[in-house]
Amino acid sequence: MGIVVRQSIKSVAVTLGGALLGALIAVLSTRFFPQDQFGFRETLIKASTWVTYLANFGFGAALVINAQKYPPGHPSRPTFLTLTALIPFAISLLTCAAFFILYPFIDDFYSPADAAYVKEFFPLFPILTLLCSGILWMEGYLQSLHKTALQSFGREILARIIYITLILLFGFHVINFSGFLWLYVIFYLVPFLFLIIMAKRSGGFAFGYEKHLFSVKEIKEIIRFAGYHMLTEASTVLIATVDVFIMGMLLGFDKVAIYGIATLAVSLLRNPTRMIGKAAIPTFTKSYNNGDLKGLRELYQRSSLNMQIIAVAMFALVYINIDNIQEIMALIKGGYNEIKPLIMILMVGQLFDMVSGFNYELIGLTKYYRFNFWIAIWLLAFVLLLDYFMIKSNGLLGAAWAVTIGLIAFNIAKSWFLWKKMKLQPFAIATLKIFAIGAVAGIISWILPYMFNAFIDGIIRSSVFGLLFWYLLFITKVSSEVNEITHNIIHKRRLY
Known part of the structure; x- marks a missing residue:
């Protein structure tokens, strides 16, 4: 538990620093960007993030879990790393090429003004996806070495400092909106290169290929395992982002901007608990692979308890300051009056998700990992329908309620399954x-x-x-x- 606590503390500290930078991003974005440009930027980020999980094909998760079998110094490690890097790279290239199949249909999904943004900056979607896929692989590698703090620094601090710099350059008219977007995407190379340097310093970051070390059956099993995680992750991320895609089509990018500020505020508060989960996964995996179910149960319950502490604290901090948040937003820029109810609704779902512990992470490393996929697929279908009809009838508030209801249903199902199969529960x-x-x-x-x-x-x-x-x-x-x-x-x- 000691290494989990140390990495959790480091990761949470880095993430809290990132949260402050994220809050500054929200303030500056609201102040400088018109709502339609802000909304398109959010759509670009969320769409590329979702496709990244398809492109990476679950090999980030495969690294975290399977790399425990091939620690630094193991003769099979270079071959394992080569396989888990080349396969998702090839899939990423194919996925990025598939973007262009959608180009002729842009006018069918968006209003003329919004479609113009999508067409003008369409090449950025595959470029950002390819870079994010590489970052996701590197994060999985460092996470497998219990280096979650370094992983967090690249995403939470380094990338956001660059982001803030670009927003300021845009705000003071040094660059235009086109320059901002292109530089934003290109500068994803910086955290990617940072993670590579940190990986090389950590030891064991070597590639090679010896055919006899892995049979065709073993390679297929790695791909199958990664594929299930890809489908699970892509479905789970889509559950959290589909509201933005539907909203952009039904309500326009200006409404996406308002909703984006609310979801950004909530995600910044969610990130510390996410970091605890990432820090715990390698230790969960080691205990499970060693058959130490007693140790796994103790680790799971203690980690879940610490997650619940952070969840309750974050939830309470938002609610006692909700009027201050609304007042500050009004000072920054008008047109964001719906922020208060949106955040309050979204935080209910996030609280339920956080206090439910690491059920998703734990199920994903056991022989029951397929369950995460099937429950995510069923929930995705449910949330798609819920989002469509609730956004049409209730606008932004309908989207927030759809996400909250989906998160509650998702976590009830996972907690029930974990108790039924392994007699584990976070409470x-x-x-x-x-x-x-x-x-x-x-x-x-x-x-x-x-x-x-x-x-x-x-x-x-x-x-x-x-x-x-x-x-x-x-x-x-x-x-x-x-x-x-x-x-x-x-x-x-x-x-x-």
């Missing part, structure tokens, strides 16, 4: 204590009088909540990790 008596502590700290922080302005009020209100929440966790001894970190800070002046 304990401590879960109730965490919710109670969050409620007490949240209510006390919420009833504080408004102070000066939205910025100062947000800082004071959040600080009161954070200190009170941590203190109550410490004195109730809900989490051994919280108490250990607190003890280390007080007595050793370090986190771990």
Whole structure:
């Protein structure tokens, strides 16, 4: 558990830094971009992100899980890395070429004004997809080595610093919108090269091919395993992004901009728990492969408990500051009045997703990994229908409710399956204590009088909540990790 805690702390620290940069991106984007340009940018990013999971063909997940069998120094490792790199690279090229099949149908999906954006910048979709596929593979490699903090730095810090720089250049008219988009895509090379350098420094990053080391049957099994993960990941990501695609077609890119700010705010709060999951997967895999189900159960429950602490804290921080968020958005730029209800609805689904633990990750590394695919497919069909009809009838709020309902259904199904097959579940008596502590700290922080302005009020209100929440966790001894970190800070002046 020690390495998971260390990597989780490092990754969460990096991710929180990235969250601050992400918040700055949201502010600057709202201030400088017209809503139609902002909405198209969000569509470009989300569409390329989704296709990336098809292009990578699940080999990021295959690396994380199967690389445990071929650690640095293992004679089969260079051949394994070569296979898991060349296959997704070839598939990525084919996937990017397939983009151009859709070009003749653009006018059928979008309004004339929005279709003009898609046509003008159409080449960026396959280029961004190819670069993101390479980054996804490198992230999987570093994750397999328990280097999640380095992986996070490339995505959460380095890429966002570049992003902010480009937004400022656009905002001060140094570059136009076309220049911004092209530079944004090209500069994805920077985090990609950074991850390669970090991988080479970590050892074991060597390629080669010896035919006799892997039989055709073993190669097929790796591809089959990766393929199931690709379908699962692509379906899961599409569940979270299909609302934006449908919204762009039904409502236009200007509405995508409003919804994009809300989803960005929610995703920034979701990222710390995602990093804990990535840090835990290699250790989960090792325990499962060694048949240590008792150790796996303990690790799963402790990791889930820590995830629940962060989930409740993030949820409460959003709700006690929701009026401040709306006020700040109004100061930055008008036309974003729907942000408050959108964030409140989306956070309900995210809270349910986060407190349900790492059920998706754990199922994915067991012999039951196919379940993730089938449940994702069924849920995707459900969410597609729900999104279409709810967006048509209720606009942006309908999209938010569709995502929230989908997340709740998804996690109920996964938690039920994990309990049925492995007698594992993320909840304990401590879960109730965490919710109670969050409620007490949240209510006390919420009833504080408004102070000066939205910025100062947000800082004071959040600080009161954070200190009170941590203190109550410490004195109730809900989490051994919280108490250990607190003890280390007080007595050793370090986190771990």
